[in-house]
Amino acid sequence: MLSEKEVKMRIDKQQKKILVMLLLLCLITPVGILLPMFFNAGNAWGEWSAQTLKDLIGYVPQGLAKYSDVWKAPIADYTINSGDRSVVHQSGFYIVSGILGATVTYVVMLLVSRLIIKNEE
Amino acid sequence: MHIPDGYLSPQTYIPLFGLFVAATAIGVKKVKTDISARNIPYLGMAAAFSFIIMMFNLPIPGGTTGHAVGSAVIAILFGPWAAMIAVSVALIIQALIFGDGGITAIGANCFNMAVFMPFVAYYTFKLFNNNSSKKGRVTFAAFISGYLSLVLASVLTAVEFGIQPLIASTADGKALYCPYDLSIAIPVMAIEHLLFFGIIEGIITAFIVAYFLRNDPGMIYAFRKGGKDEN
Numbered sequence: 001m002l003s004e005k006e007v008k009m010r011i012d013k014q015q016k017k018i019l020v021m022l023l024l025l026c027l028i029t030p031v032g033i034l035l036p037m038f039f040n041a042g043n044a045w046g047e048w049s050a051q052t053l054k055d056l057i058g059y060v061p062q063g064l065a066k067y068s069d070v071w072k073a074p075i076a077d078y079t080i081n082s083g084d085r086s087v088v089h090q091s092g093f094y095i096v097s098g099i100l101g102a103t104v105t106y107v108v109m110l111l112v113s114r115l116i117i118k119n120e121e
Numbered sequence: 122m123h124i125p126d127g128y129l130s131p132q133t134y135i136p137l138f139g140l141f142v143a144a145t146a147i148g149v150k151k152v153k154t155d156i157s158a159r160n161i162p163y164l165g166m167a168a169a170f171s172f173i174i175m176m177f178n179l180p181i182p183g184g185t186t187g188h189a190v191g192s193a194v195i196a197i198l199f200g201p202w203a204a205m206i207a208v209s210v211a212l213i214i215q216a217l218i219f220g221d222g223g224i225t226a227i228g229a230n231c232f233n234m235a236v237f238m239p240f241v242a243y244y245t246f247k248l249f250n251n252n253s254s255k256k257g258r259v260t261f262a263a264f265i266s267g268y269l270s271l272v273l274a275s276v277l278t279a280v281e282f283g284i285q286p287l288i289a290s291t292a293d294g295k296a297l298y299c300p301y302d303l304s305i306a307i308p309v310m311a312i313e314h315l316l317f318f319g320i321i322e323g324i325i326t327a328f329i330v331a332y333f334l335r336n337d338p339g340m341i342y343a344f345r346k347g348g349k350d351e352n
Contacts (some may be wrong), residue, residue, distance in 0.1 A: 010218050019239055022170060031177060032188070038188045041185060042186070044186050045284050046125075047123060061297050061298055063127065063289060066127070069126075072221075073216075073220030088315065098176055101215065104170040108168075109169070109210045110161060110162070116149050117152065117157075117197060118158075
């Protein structure tokens with residue numbers, strides 16, 4: 001039988017391993033913008049901007065025009081400067097957004113879980 | 122599958138928001154009694170994983186893009202209610218900070234990817250796995266779970282898009298919100314997820330569930346609940 005300490009060490013090791021994997025995943029997120037670029041694929045279906053939709057169907061639906069700018073996201077589309085066409089810069093912004101977003105998500109979820117789960121370990 | 126602002130009418134996004142809030146209220150109670158505090162760090166990692174995996178946009182050459190969600194693997198490992206909360210956190214942060222998915226559509230997006238999808242995934246896994254702990258069987262059931270849950274979530278999203286022209290159009294027949302009806306939205310969303318994105322979700326689900334089966338099978342919620350080890 002493993003002692004309590006050994007079990008805890010094993011769990012810590014596994015959690016560290018998963019965190020490292022998540023960080024590595026963040027570092028390769030630019031695949032998610034480079035592959036679509038390479039294969040000339042556009043937006044996800046149903047996620048076009050008002051302008052793109054106008055090019056597709058010839059008009060911007062009235063309700064859509066009213067709501068589409070209701071929120072200004074601080075880091076829209078996971079980029080800090082969407083005018084910068086440099087692939088290297090965009091990849092960098094994407095990685096930073098990935099690490100930032102994943103970290104915020106991780107911390108918020110930890111706090112939410114701690115609030116909900118009150119039982120003893 | 123992140124519906125932006127302006128694509129859904131208030132008649133659609135308000136009820137979906139209500140459904141999402143109601144599901145969350147139940148979810149909080151279920152997680153409180155069902156999930157051990159030792160899983161808290163893993164839940165944080167699960168939410169972060171969902172956030173990251175959704176950034177991997179994959180192309181259909183010359184067409185659209187799509188991505189996996191991670192709801193299926195989280196539902197199998199931590200149960201559908203915990204998955205609901207973890208994926209909702211990821212989706213809400215994507216909407217608020219990164220504009221991925223609309224603010225008005227938060228309820229709809231959470232309902233589709235964080236409520237509907239993990240439940241489909243969890244019960245699909247239970248059905249196909251049938252309490253086995255054999256590696257092949259578990260991996261197969263996990264693949265089907267990821268595949269089917271993403272495909273069905275995409276069809277649900279397509280229905281929400283596709284009913285918009287029926288709900289709200291101007292007098293001259295122009296759409297007020299999403300302009301594509303069910304006859305376009307459902308085939309497009311279903312086919313791209315059936316042939317491609319669903320397979321990716323299936324592979325990710327199978328791979329990670331197989332990893333935990335090998336390293337820490339006691340952690341897998343789907344084995345404990347209603348499984349042979351339930352006490």
